Amino acid sequence: MDRKQVRQQVWASLRGVARPDSRFHFDFNEYIPDFEGSEAAIARLTALDVYKRAKALFITPDNGLEQLRAQAVRDGKVQIVTTYGIRRGAVEIRPEDVPAGREEYAAMLDAMEKVGRYISLAELRQRYKFDLLVTGASAVSRSGVRFGKGHGFFDLEWAMFYQIGVADSSTPVVAVVHDCQVLKDDLTPGPYDTICDMIVTPTQVIEVENAQKPTHGVVWDKLEAGMMESISSLRELKELEQRGALVAGGGR
């Protein structure tokens, strides 16, 4: 089975436990859904040392991570969340920006841009080093190979963060998924796959040994058509690269 078939098969099971999106309903081509039991998965994740110790997190805009974004605010952690499709870059949400009782509100895509502020790659590089990256997935193998909606947004985010030095090979990557999204069969990783160090579901935490991450940054000629035009962060990265601003190795 190729990845497309695997995706279709998982989506069929996921449909039974998924929560609809406010715009995309149940069209999983367009978004990664929240699911029944995501609260339990987030509780498992937030009980882990790797979360407890983290000060700065990157969290993808996947719906299954709403509860995590709210909890991170309550726990006093700073989070960087990309906008949907990275169309308007990344947003920084600091706990002090969120009034008490408004954590759940701040965690929603419809609100996070009102509560947080946009942050450029240059500023990210200057001020942050992520302690943890958390993403959703369409499906993930027990060996940590994941795939999303099919555009490779998370792999692209990893490449950008690696290149500007806010993440490195030792930065843990966690995928939060429903048990039905964990594949029985293994997947062969490709050169652009960001392998997860941990998979967290409502019922279990799976640790992956020796999870390899790509170290080549953004591979410009492999970008999907139109991404350079629609994602301003990529244009910023290209400019930083051309200016030689990334040579010294960034991150704090």
Place this chain on the structure above:
Amino acid sequence: MKEREAIRKKVWADLRRVARPDSRFHWDFTAFIPDFDGSAQCAEAIRAMDLYRRARTLFVTPDNNLVSLRANCLADHKTLIIPTYGLGRGFWQVAPEDVPNGMEEFAATLDGLERYGRPYPIESVGPDEQPAFLVTGASVINNEGVRISASPSYFDIEWLILQAKRLVNADTPIIASVHDCQVVEWPCEPQPYGSVADFIVTPTRVISTSYRYHKPDRIIWEQLPWDVVQEVPMLMALYQQEHPAN
């Protein structure tokens, strides 16, 4: 038709300067009606209207510029009927008693509707649950209340469904809430399935269009594009009810 498209494009260019992007659709105005600077003033102007004060239940479209209005309604203990985006999951409602204090703005967003809303039981609506009036956004509207929208717009379809269920009639007021740059002085007849706004509310003024045109009181299926009927489950269900042989 060409002129129509040209007007829409021109207004969108102006709107871009005062609009806010959608969390999913970015700046693609073909996919959503944006929030804009001054939308809170529109909500306050509607709040000051007599018909608002008397209303217990309102129908408000899921347009982004109506978030403040929806938050006001919940704070003022009014129940909202809101179509899901693109009518993908029919009509939903949010009752003020379902929304904790301070969460009105959250519940007023589309993401919040998922949290605090529930399906609107359109087949068994009590007398208190009928909408006292309807509020919609618009891409472009002329000063006589005719929306210059996609043909038909989702609001047109929503009106057709509501009238088919006897939840609205020609006396049910329609308010269009828009930015000043979305109001054009371009005379045009409404589409046969198009419903006309009785009031246009902008951040700076309220225009009364004085019921110049009537609102559709039945669905003339031949006038509706078939692909639209197929795309909207509620419309298809109505068609099948009226055409049991098929």
